[in-house]
Amino acid sequence: MPLCVALVHSPVVNKHGKVVTSSITNFDIHDIARSCRTFGVDRYFIVTPSEPQQWLARRIVRHWGEGWGATYNPRRKDALSLIEVVSDLPEAVSRAEALLGQRPWLVGTSARPRPESLSTQDLRTRLETGDEAFCLVFGTGWGIHGDLMDSLDFSLEPIRGVGDYNHLSVRAAVAIILDRLRGTPTA
């Protein structure tokens, strides 16, 4: 049942395929936290090894979580309270384990098809019926680095639309995958 989201800023690739650490984007913090809150995600990990970037992310969360910001928009505080800033994925896993009482499986996401990927329907069923915990891993920039992707427990099928264009923003990808896993449209 438990579900976490991790947004990875390193190691990711840039448009030239080079390994980089991407910067934190303010809209990633807010949009993804609001999607996580809507779909009952237990924790939203922002993953970056950069200490100044960690400071920035925590500063933004604190701004909306305390004092004036919390009063101005309590729904924003509510969503951002899901955020935890960590240095790398092992730290996210260990924090998730402390929170959930079990180690989550890491499920990588990518715009490119990969062999033996899990379908969103299969993952939805396992979330609804099993007692396993999962953490969805999303990459910023042009996606999670291949070596990191290979090290994860599962990969999720890419989002397909109409045709070949597959350049959704990470914010849109998180929203769609959470809706596929947890949304309740009228039949």
Place this chain on the structure above:
Amino acid sequence: MPLCVALVHSPVVNKHGKVVTSSITNFDIHDIARSCRTFGVDRYFIVTPSEPQQWLARRIVRHWGEGWGATYNPRRKDALSLIEVVSDLPEAVSRAEALLGQRPWLVGTSARPRPESLSTQDLRTRLETGDEAFCLVFGTGWGIHGDLMDSLDFSLEPIRGVGDYNHLSVRAAVAIILDRLRGTPTA
């Protein structure tokens, strides 16, 4: 089959329920254009009566559509080419009619349930099997003003997640609704 998206900046309501014209947000331009491109939307209308805001939106689209911007990231150009900036919904309808050869039904979206709303599954079926055209209407700020909402042809069921929290970003809402209407997850 044809499907358009309109993002309305006026009349919308602010957090106090007051009617306002909201500002254009750069991420609304990019994220929503990329989602529209992924899910085969025919036109993405950015609706604002403010001439300086229209100028700004067109300037951003042109930046990525010509010269350096188009070379730097052709996929961005590709998505932003779906954008048309208009003053109000009647102008969007008339432009859509010119493009599609038929007047689209206007389908309002809201985070609040409304009587007799269309389910996303019903709309998906009508899009797949019928010869009608539809234009999804999304509000910025805290949503489309009630009078405008009442004037539209249909309203779409709200996105429900887990629990009562329904404060998705408009970017996330557009992504989820387009995926529900046009996405092709593995069964």
